[in-house]
Amino acid sequence: MLNNSKELLNFFKSTSFSKAILISLAVSIPIILGIITKRFEIGLALCFGAFWCSPSDVNGSLKHKQIGILFSALLVSIISFIGGFLHLTGYFLYPILGVLTFCIAFISIYGFRASLISFSGLLALVLSFAHTLENLEVYQYALLIGLGGLWYLLISTIWYYINPKAQTEELLKETIVLTAEFLNVRKKLIGKKKEKYSLKTKLMTLQSELTEHHETLREILILSRKSSGKSNYQSKRLLVFIQLIEILENAIANPVNNDKRDALLKLHPNIKREFKNIISELSKQLLSIAENINNPKKIQVSNMLTKAFTTLEKSILKFKNENNSEDYELYLMLHNFLDYQKKQNEKLKKIKWLLGNPDLKSDDYIKNDKLNRFIVSQDYNPKLLIRNFSFRSNIFKHSLRLAFVVMLGYAVGMFLDFQNPYWIILTIIVIMRPSYGLTKTRTKDRIIGTLIGAILASGLVFLINSPYLYGGLGIIALVIAFSMVQKNYKASATFITLSVIFIYAILEPNILKVIQFRVLDTLIGALLSFAAMLWLWPAWSFMEINEYLKNSLKANTLFFNSITNHYQTKGKVPTSLKVNRKEAFLQTSNLSSAFQRMAQEPKSKQNHIDDIYQLVVVNHSFLSALASLSAYIQNHATTEASKDFKLITNKITNNLNTICKDLATINFEDIELKNKTLETKENAFIFPFKTITNQVLLQTNNIRNHKEAHLIWEQLYWLYSLTEKMLKIVNRFK
Template identity: 60%
Template sequence: MEPISQIISTNIKELFQFLKSNDFSKAVLIGIAITLPIVFGLVFNQLEIGLAIGFGAFWCSPSHVSGKLTHKINGILLSALLIMIVSFLGGYLHYQTWLIIPVLGFLTFSIAFISVYGFRASLISFSGLLALVLSFAHISETLEMYEYAFLIGLGGLWYLLLVVIWYFINPKAHTEEILAETFLLTAAFLETRGKLVGPQPNRDELQAKLLDLQAELVERHATLREILIQSRKKSGLSHYKGKRLLVFVQLVEILEAAIANPVNYDKMDVFLKYHPNYVKSFQDFIFEVAKQLKSISKTRYNKRQLPNNKQLILYLERLEQEVEALKNSNNKSDYEGFLILQNYLEYQKRQFLKIKRIKWLLGNPNMDTKDFIDSNESKRFIVSQDYSLNILLRNLSFKSNIFKHSLRLAVTVVLGYILGHVFAFQNPYWILLTIIVIMRPSYGLTKVRSKDRIIGTLIGGAVAAGMVLLIQNPYLYAVLGIGSLIIAFSMVQRNYKASATFITLSVVFIYGIIEPDISTVIQYRIIDTVLGAALSYVAMLFLWPAWSFLDIHETIEMSVQANKDFLNEIGLYYEQKGQVPTSYKVARKTAFLETSNLNSAFQRMAQEPKSKQKHLDKIYELVELNHTFLSSLASLSTYIQNHPTTEASEMFKEATHKIDNYLSLVLKTLQKEVPEELAHLVQKALSENEQLINDMIFLNPKDKHLERQYQEFHLVWEQLQWLYAISRNMLKITSSIKIN
């Protein structure tokens, strides 16, 4: 049990880390952007102007997300333009009651439909929805509608000014935070893999955790790519970003090398069962690598505090001695075990070199421009968003999840508005606000957010009720309201339940300044939240639901196709040798990204009602096989890049051709309309022998000249056998069920 002093010390460190985080600094910016205009408005007796500017700043804040500064600026500017237009239109709804319902529905749908242009567009869309819903909350009595709308847009520009100022005050903060998170997630990934070494009773749980960690890492990698590759400044930051990009590349390669299993775990388990000492030796080294990655993250890349290589070298030398001892065994199975462990040891050596290079790069070495990655080549790793009109037109169909979500949201918002007025709620816009905040395109996320929102609101209401009984000072209410709002914004991404709690506290304290009957405010706040959450949940169930099983086949197709392309690139490189082409690296990156997307799609499907989880076991098996296929490809890729290899034999070409053929058949069986003649092709392919070759030809293991060739033959052929078996099993599954 940890001593109390250590627990307190850890919590204090975590608190300081949170206070230095980008989430907290962004929340403080939002607090300043909202509060200052209102304070100045009160001081100069222009409260309406102050409120309008504060609202504009608040409504633009969602579009301030991770990424390149130019993208942030463009996002906030577009948000400002959208909320200005929406506020102008929404203001007139108060004067034409008969127009409210159709116009509210049309505007909600139109604004939500902007999300077809990707993640950043979805946040701009959310800003517009906030402006639309909250236009019901405040009606200016002194400003003309065009003046009010103009000031709303000015509020967006005011928030943008704060964002740009903060960026130039602390330009490295966001990059360093995302990089630190990537170090920690990579360490967690390696630790989990270390636990998988040797027989494990809970291997499935650890594998599932690996998939989740991999998905998180892929998201962080995408953000860092945008920040480090797309951002090019004329200032001294270019040198800084060049080094950070090289560090990032090493982290990507650590992940990809870790995913690359040199052998399948079943074979390793059989060997390690009789040689358990190797389990501890390998785990000691792997856990030390993970520990050093954590340490690098916590030091914030201080050169003097970077961990040294002494312990890693000791563990590596011990491993080399133990593995070498196996080589001289007269037992044939021991020699095969030696090859398995030798390949695994060489992989760990490469990880060690990457750790050393990271520490060298963070030690501020003198580097020339030529040492950095070519910007034109690196930009091929960025996926650019298509903003053409065709995207909108193509999604105007019930085949589009965004179209269904936009329509569902519009109907639910209109229904919430009607119920709020029919039953004369105190603040019916709270119902609409709850709906737009909670409702998401996926059922699972909407369900979780509904539950968290209700629980957070109940907790916040209870805490607020207790505090208002003890506190009667309106100035203290204002301070607590602003403080709660800042904490709420900073917790949105980390803990939505806690965020909902502090939002409720903030609302109650702010209303406490102008509304003497606080208990009524809390009561209606809870009722409105529960009603909005209930409407969102019911709408997800019955209004054009977008169940994952309806389009999971498309995600599987994309992942299988990406793996197929990566296999072809590996085959070409193995035949041609030489420098690794950029097309090879892009194919590898795409394969990892699509596999991560497939895992995320399956997780969404697993959160849906049991009745909608069609063929869940088979699809899970496909996801696992696809992931294992990529792991084997990554293993093969890593080996041929880091070792001198022999000429590609006809046997190798034939094997890759057969695997490629299986994947082609898998893709065809995933199509919604399968031609009848395909069944014959599938049956013919599955009637082939189970293995590419039944018996491996063993070279003389005592012949030093042939030892490297034998190791190459052993690993390459073993991976080809494994890839062949996996692709065959995938075809068996896709041909036996209809998953679309």
């Protein structure tokens, strides 16, 4: 009960709920004023304009929000103007409808926010069939639609200035919770064999979610700080965000490859248990921070970590026997692993300190010229449309598919003489997405949600017979539907159905007929969408997974080169290293998402999924090793790079370049696979890991140097092994 009440309270505090209230106000006020002033049609037009522009109001900087809503207002005005003349007879309507749908959908080529603007345009196009003008000219109606968009922009901007911190706080809180969950899964992965696959998959999913949150937070915090100067609030939240990024890097990092770590810890279950306890406590501390982000005094203070570190250090010291190479190697590995956990604790302490609203010194601020390098501007060059006007582009195929299905859906509705055939095409544009997996999920959720909503509405209309109650319930259902559309689409579809039925119940006495057609239209639209994804210019993931693999490998190569360059040159950590780290995490996350989409597709379309999965996992392991190196060299003074270091790093870079080159020649559409393995060459390079490490251990008695040598050479050996493994997998496709 306590957890449910907390979740309900968090839901009411969320930006999703406040945005739903905002949309409901933007839609309701013009309607009410229109009824009062007897200018209902003007109120309705303003209502439509506000509603159609609301999808562009997503998390991001205020400037980007405002530009998105303005472009939405312009697009829906133009589409409404054109739509006013679309009430044509005969066959002329269908090609015009198809061309318009394609053109509007193709705008999505310019990124996520553009896809929301495109969705607004599609809504305006579809709903232009639902409303016949009586007292307004087409141009007047189109202008009022645009004014409705400006009205929504006004109240959205006012709300932002009333509560400017809301989206930052919510996103930061969600990021902290996801980071805590990531730590928890990493803890479970230590020594696990049975659940290894599911845990690794969970880690990939969490990393993708975290990367999305990081990208949004970068936009909000960096662009907001640039526009407001050195704001204390924005600067402190930015520094908290940086700590979270470094916590993720440390969480991914390991001083030794996972299999070797697990084998060593299996022999010492008490040490494994102590490490797990520390990671578990770090996760709990993060959750406490998330829960009390606005009230840092309530954050739990625990001495458990201090005690746990002391106990573990004593346990590890037992292995400090330089005369026994195996014990001493275990000591170095465990001590390096312990150092990572201590760094995590330092990051936690810094987050708590920053949330305590301290006075920052000028050195604490990050300069804007450095921050600018972490923001990638969207390319809005018109040539992008031309470059993507081919079947190689998924957005092109999606736009063409959507245009065809919209024409077909409307034709089916007209042929069957449905009450509201535009409901079919409305269902199509809401459900259809460029990927098969998401379309399948939304199809299922939409059908289930509509059926549940219809059943509930059928029961309620027998109990209620008041238009005022219908109106009130319709608005309440609309608020809940809008607030849940991102988090639970099935529930959102349920409340959208309830809202539509209650609103129609005011106008249509035969409400059961409305419910019947609503269900039929949704079923037809959903089935057409799903069928189109299977048979109309399908975009299966195996067709594009190669590109994601190459992008991820290239990003990892740049990150690796940045790390090795810094290790050789020393000095202050360059911004380029952190930028390349961000890109490596982003591209690895994109690769994971692409593989997840592939895993959701029909078995017959999952070409070489086992081999691709191996490449994805090895690539993740490669990033883990890079994170280990990166975290170590950024936080420790290191010795001079040896000739062997340069030789090995060149070998790894050459392997990476060869893999990228080979991937460019692979076609995963080929069903057959050559079952060949790389033959060992006579002059094949053998990594002298043990020899090099032992030389360092003999040359000096400095434990810090020993720890560095063990970690650096362990990671380089692991990186080299991973590139060799990738070469073998890729070679099978050549």
